[in-house]
Amino acid sequence: MTPEETKAFEEKIHAFVGRENGPPKRGNDDVNEAMIRHWAEVMGDELGTYTDAEYAAGTGKGGLIAPPAMLQAWSMEGYPMAENPAQDIQRQLHNVFDAHGFTGVLGTNTSTEFFRDLKPGDQVTAHCIIDTISEQKATGRGIGYFIETLTTYTDQNGEEVGKQVFRVLKFIPADSNDAADSSTEDDSPSVPTRITSPRGHDNSWWWKACDEGKILIQRCTSCQTLRHPPRPMCGECQSIEWDSIESTLDGEVYSFTTLHYPKIPGYQYPNTVGVIQLSEGTRLVANIVDIDYETIKIGMKVKGSVEQVDEKTMLPVFRPE
Amino acid sequence: MPVSLKNEAAIAGIGQTAYTKHSGVSELALTCEAVSNCIDDAGIDPAEIDGLVTYTLDSSDEVEVARSVGLGDLTMYAKINYGGGAAVGLIQQAAMAVATGAAKNVVVYRGMNGRSGQRMGRGVSGDIISSDLIHWSWYMAYGMLTPVSWVTLIANKYMHEYGATSEDLAVVAMTQRQHALNNPAAAGYGKPMTLDDYMNSRLISEPLRLFDCCQETDGACALLITSTERARELKQKPAVIRAVTQASTQGQEQMTSFYRDDLLSLPEMELAARRVYEMSGLGPDDIDAACLYDAFTPEVIMQLESFGFCGRGEAKDFIKDGNLTLGGRLPNNTHGGLLSEAYIHGVNNIAEGVRLIRGQSCNQPQGVEHVLISSGVGVPTGAMILGSS
Numbered sequence: 001m002t003p004e005e006t007k008a009f010e011e012k013i014h015a016f017v018g019r020e021n022g023p024p025k026r027g028n029d030d031v032n033e034a035m036i037r038h039w040a041e042v043m044g045d046e047l048g049t050y051t052d053a054e055y056a057a058g059t060g061k062g063g064l065i066a067p068p069a070m071l072q073a074w075s076m077e078g079y080p081m082a083e084n085p086a087q088d089i090q091r092q093l094h095n096v097f098d099a100h101g102f103t104g105v106l107g108t109n110t111s112t113e114f115f116r117d118l119k120p121g122d123q124v125t126a127h128c129i130i131d132t133i134s135e136q137k138a139t140g141r142g143i144g145y146f147i148e149t150l151t152t153y154t155d156q157n158g159e160e161v162g163k164q165v166f167r168v169l170k171f172i173p174a175d176s177n178d179a180a181d182s183s184t185e186d187d188s189p190s191v192p193t194r195i196t197s198p199r200g201h202d203n204s205w206w207w208k209a210c211d212e213g214k215i216l217i218q219r220c221t222s223c224q225t226l227r228h229p230p231r232p233m234c235g236e237c238q239s240i241e242w243d244s245i246e247s248t249l250d251g252e253v254y255s256f257t258t259l260h261y262p263k264i265p266g267y268q269y270p271n272t273v274g275v276i277q278l279s280e281g282t283r284l285v286a287n288i289v290d291i292d293y294e295t296i297k298i299g300m301k302v303k304g305s306v307e308q309v310d311e312k313t314m315l316p317v318f319r320p321e
Numbered sequence: 322m323p324v325s326l327k328n329e330a331a332i333a334g335i336g337q338t339a340y341t342k343h344s345g346v347s348e349l350a351l352t353c354e355a356v357s358n359c360i361d362d363a364g365i366d367p368a369e370i371d372g373l374v375t376y377t378l379d380s381s382d383e384v385e386v387a388r389s390v391g392l393g394d395l396t397m398y399a400k401i402n403y404g405g406g407a408a409v410g411l412i413q414q415a416a417m418a419v420a421t422g423a424a425k426n427v428v429v430y431r432g433m434n435g436r437s438g439q440r441m442g443r444g445v446s447g448d449i450i451s452s453d454l455i456h457w458s459w460y461m462a463y464g465m466l467t468p469v470s471w472v473t474l475i476a477n478k479y480m481h482e483y484g485a486t487s488e489d490l491a492v493v494a495m496t497q498r499q500h501a502l503n504n505p506a507a508a509g510y511g512k513p514m515t516l517d518d519y520m521n522s523r524l525i526s527e528p529l530r531l532f533d534c535c536q537e538t539d540g541a542c543a544l545l546i547t548s549t550e551r552a553r554e555l556k557q558k559p560a561v562i563r564a565v566t567q568a569s570t571q572g573q574e575q576m577t578s579f580y581r582d583d584l585l586s587l588p589e590m591e592l593a594a595r596r597v598y599e600m601s602g603l604g605p606d607d608i609d610a611a612c613l614y615d616a617f618t619p620e621v622i623m624q625l626e627s628f629g630f631c632g633r634g635e636a637k638d639f640i641k642d643g644n645l646t647l648g649g650r651l652p653n654n655t656h657g658g659l660l661s662e663a664y665i666h667g668v669n670n671i672a673e674g675v676r677l678i679r680g681q682s683c684n685q686p687q688g689v690e691h692v693l694i695s696s697g698v699g700v701p702t703g704a705m706i707l708g709s710s
Contacts, residue, residue, distance in 0.1 A: 195462060197458035197461055198455060202455055207458070254584075255475070255579070256474070256477065257526045258527040259465075259467075259526050260526070261523060261526075262444065264466055267464040273470065273474070275474050275478075282580070283580050285459060285460055285577075285579060286463055293527075313462060315462055
């Protein structure tokens with residue numbers, strides 16, 4: 001956009017500021033015990049004051065209350081909005097952005113204030129306005145504007161019970177050919193990978209060799225003692241000089257366990273991990289694969305190789321010989 | 322002459338919160354409640370507390386506790402490393418302070434939202450920030466992320482070598498659950514555990530199951546340490562510290578000491594045993610009850626050998642004879658322990674040791690003169706012997 005076009009665009013969008021998004025929206029349901037109970041169950045937030053009328057009556061609340069975080073839920077549109085979004089003022093504003101290339105949308109943050117507890121029978125009405133639109137900003141997602149809506153919630157007596165500020169970024173998506181941003185363009189979930197091993201001065205050389213397909217064992221150049229895991233000083237002779245040898249990855253199962261729970265994303269379960277006694281004399285913890293884990297025995301001979309186990313991880317793996 | 326800590330100090334107060342799965346309050350709030358209860362239990366003025374000790378893992382800093390509870394001027398404060406391995410290390414720090422005059426009345430504490438907040442069992446992740454980050458690099462990529470996974474690599478080797486089975490581990494779990502049935506504060510209160518219950522609990526890190534693992538708890542526990550002389554003037558019968566030590570040995574790693582010559586024993590716990598027996602002048606035969614650290618059942622079995630209650634490889638037979646029960650040779654974790662009472666990183670086990678000396682346990686055996694208590698297993702650890710005055 002030329003400066004003139006930008007100016008005209010900004011005049012258009014700023015004309016929306018202060019406008020009501022639509023008529024006040026009365027919640028489809030009054031505050032009620034069933035919805036409170038469902039919410040408490042799903043959120044795992046089953047405080048007695050939400051779910052146990054008898055208990056709640058004996059507290060300072062004097063009876064059941066709705067979880068404060070449900071405030072927004074009482075006047076939500078529900079599932080139909082997914083297919084038939086309301087053509088309200090906010091939608092019209094977004095259309096102006098879309099028409100000028102600001103097609104990206106990102107909910108960035110929200111803050112809510114609560115003025116009183118809601119109780120079964122309360123009727124909640126939402127009053128939403130376009131509150132502010134920022135200056136143009138350069139963000140990690142691309143050039144864009146932050147739009148804040150302010151929703152005030154009132155009860156059956158017209159008293160305010162809470163308010164919520166919701167902020168979204170409307171932006172021109174950065175070049176989708178740019179690898180750094182490709183993930184924001186791709187709606188398919190990325191496949192989780194294993195946790196990356198933290199690398200520092202004392203171990204990165206080992207992992208770098210692993211990345212290249214080699215498993216090394218640190219060796220003291222003064223007394224020739226092999227050591228694993230690597231350390232900066234030889235515990236035998238206190239030398240800080242060392243080199244390394246490459247392991248043949250011949251070994252046997254010294255101990256092992258098969259992990260079932262918790263299931264961490266990026267790992268396959270059951271997941272067998274062994275302490276492998278290497279023929280060189282040191283031990284290495286690594287996965288044992290391609291075997292029915294119930295047949296693994298301590299003392300079993302295994303042979304290792306370094307393999308790519310996911311999109312970004314090279315690791316030693318062991319199989320029965 | 323070096324000062325021996327033998328009989329120099331005593332535990333004169335214990336305090337705790339309710340042990341729950343969802344406290345709904347901050348860890349600092351839990352800690353303040355436990356510290357305050359501890360001070361009340363001892364019958365001492367809060368302004369007299371001049372030392373505080375906790376875990377490096379604890380989120381409630383000493384000055385926050387001091388300010389909140391209204392303690393006096395502090396002349397000693399410290400944090401001890403290595404998770405549950407810190408437990409009796411707190412007492413050692415406090416006893417050293419009392420013996421040297423660094424502080425007169427020291428409260429040690431641990432408060433945690435261990436279920437609703439940060440859960441130990443959920444495991445480490447790539448974003449932990451600590452000096453031993455490099456150490457974890459050898460395990461995380463393979464999926465070794467949880468305490469139970471690390472412990473099992475050693476436990477399975479031991480079980481394989483000595484023929485210990487899941488049924489043996491079940492004895493530990495069921496015995497302590499039996500104890501918890503009499504302890505209203507315990508997670509296991511009112512929840513008996515049969516062998517079927519145990520065997521049907523889900524596999525976590527095979528061969529270990531859910532019921533081989535301790536609780537995850539929201540709660541706090543605090544203890545007051547003062548001179549034995551002062552303790553005698555306070556409200557409760559003192560639990561005198563006969564001996565206390567920390568212990569870490571060659572080849573020690575935090576949870577992953579997989580590279581020692583053999584994995585069939587706990588060298589750091591054997592060091593702790595030698596030290597507390599030597600300092601106290603006592604031996605295994607003098608110990609009437611124990612609170613052996615029990616984050617996982619095999620740890621109890623292996624410690625029985627470390628502390629000389631039976632020979633190497635004999636613990637599975639020792640426990641079969643009912644020796645860990647109330648009528649047995651060594652009633653162990655009479656409150657239910659970490660397995661069935663609560664997981665307050667071992668401080669709640671020390672509190673039970675104090676109750677056993679006072680005669681206040683919910684499962685009080687007759688004639689308890691000396692109680693052995695240990696810190697976390699598989700980490701730099703420690704042990705303590707409490708005696709009646």
